Amino acid sequence: MSLPLVVQKYGGTSVGSVERIQEVARRVEECARTHRVVAVVSAMAGETDRLLKLARALAPDPTPRESDVVVASGEQVTSALLSIALHARGVAAQSFLGHQIRIHTDSAHSRARIRSIDSERLFTALDSGRVAVVAGFQGVDEHESITTLGRGGSDTTAVALAAATKADACEIYTDVDGVYTTDPRIVPHAHKLERISYDEMLELASLGAKVLQIRSVEFAKRYSVPLHVRSSFNGHPGTWVVPEESNMEEVTVAGVAYDRDQAKITLTAVPDRPGLAAKIFSPIAARGIVVDMIIQNVGADGKTDMTFTVPRLEVDNALRIVREVAREVGAGDARSEGDIAKVSVVGLGMRSHAGVAAQIFETLAREGINIQMISTSEIKVSVVIDAKYTELAVRVLHDAFLGKGEEAV
Numbered sequence: 001m002s003l004p005l006v007v008q009k010y011g012g013t014s015v016g017s018v019e020r021i022q023e024v025a026r027r028v029e030e031c032a033r034t035h036r037v038v039a040v041v042s043a044m045a046g047e048t049d050r051l052l053k054l055a056r057a058l059a060p061d062p063t064p065r066e067s068d069v070v071v072a073s074g075e076q077v078t079s080a081l082l083s084i085a086l087h088a089r090g091v092a093a094q095s096f097l098g099h100q101i102r103i104h105t106d107s108a109h110s111r112a113r114i115r116s117i118d119s120e121r122l123f124t125a126l127d128s129g130r131v132a133v134v135a136g137f138q139g140v141d142e143h144e145s146i147t148t149l150g151r152g153g154s155d156t157t158a159v160a161l162a163a164a165t166k167a168d169a170c171e172i173y174t175d176v177d178g179v180y181t182t183d184p185r186i187v188p189h190a191h192k193l194e195r196i197s198y199d200e201m202l203e204l205a206s207l208g209a210k211v212l213q214i215r216s217v218e219f220a221k222r223y224s225v226p227l228h229v230r231s232s233f234n235g236h237p238g239t240w241v242v243p244e245e246s247n248m249e250e251v252t253v254a255g256v257a258y259d260r261d262q263a264k265i266t267l268t269a270v271p272d273r274p275g276l277a278a279k280i281f282s283p284i285a286a287r288g289i290v291v292d293m294i295i296q297n298v299g300a301d302g303k304t305d306m307t308f309t310v311p312r313l314e315v316d317n318a319l320r321i322v323r324e325v326a327r328e329v330g331a332g333d334a335r336s337e338g339d340i341a342k343v344s345v346v347g348l349g350m351r352s353h354a355g356v357a358a359q360i361f362e363t364l365a366r367e368g369i370n371i372q373m374i375s376t377s378e379i380k381v382s383v384v385i386d387a388k389y390t391e392l393a394v395r396v397l398h399d400a401f402l403g404k405g406e407e408a409v
């Protein structure tokens, strides 16, 4: 019988220096005594930003294909460095880039989606007793061009590899001890969750908690990959991301997330007639811009105002489109506002506990924080507020629903 298979992913801080890479090699070596190991690595901390900046220094909007070649190099370096560090410890290992193990993606550069993985080469390495070290974040499209999977994409590489190889577990090693009730950098007394459901984690990730990339959680849920988020700086047990369990609804709120990367667009005096929303949002969608919250006010005099949010990086493109449509349909002016934040409260227990939204509004009102937009789903409530109140809002909402605990980091 072959040894159990584990995929371990090490994030940027975990491989951020020569010493950190040596520590990761020590961990991989220890695990490899009793497991077959696939180690997925991110670029060294700060490297992806540095590379992006280089490309943008030459062109504000660098050619997507070439930009991906530049940023993917960060993970190429760490995969080989970890392999070298393992060799130095006498551990057999081999590095692989995305294209070498055929991580096939679509051609949406900088946010590509994985279509398929050919794990044969990985198994050849594993079966001959080597650790497979894989460069995270990157793949290859049908034109043999290098693609990248979006910020935080190494998480997705790891979970997708765990699914493709039917690994026994996928461990995400990072710089905090697990998934916390909110970002421990903002609320130091946030507490670590022992377990969290895929659905709650999906919401937290999509609402801004950067600890896992949302697509990695989607993969984990779809292929039932047991996910363990833990620290590479100590041996503490982390957080298990698991299918929903019967008692999970007993806790009303699992966590609080925030997102400062959105911007708001308001279009005034839109003629109030059928088909107008489609006219505005179809060209935005065609540009691949994801619209998040939408509010349409009650119309007066046959006109209405419309406000919606888009990723901040896309706001200029979205505004240009909206202004064109406005001219076409005889609407008023359109303007954007960048200094907003979305703060969200997430929990399976909201399904059965009434009054969570009201308690959120009361908590924010006590601090004098104005709510600009609201959206709810079965297991979350999100509000858009002025960005300058983000930390305050996260802290008071955390304390209202999750109380105070021990120091996290």
Ligand code: ADP
Binding pocket: 010, 011, 012, 013, 014, 042, 152, 173, 174, 175, 176, 178, 179, 180, 181, 182, 183, 184, 185, 208, 209, 210, 211, 212, 255
């Ligand atoms: P890595 O480089 O290992 O992928 P990331 O920076 O992508 O690490 O993710 C870890 C960071 O996510 C933490 O340092 C923390 O600041 C942030 N974070 C945000 N929300 C949460 C949360 N609910 N629980 C834990 N960490 C969170």
Ligand code: ASP
Binding pocket: 011, 012, 042, 043, 048, 049, 074, 136, 137, 150, 151, 152, 153, 154, 155
């Ligand atoms: N290096 C990439 C990033 O910084 C991918 C990752 O770390 O997961 O977004």
Ligand code: MG
Binding pocket: 011, 152, 155, 210, 211, 212, 213
């Ligand atoms: Mg990350």
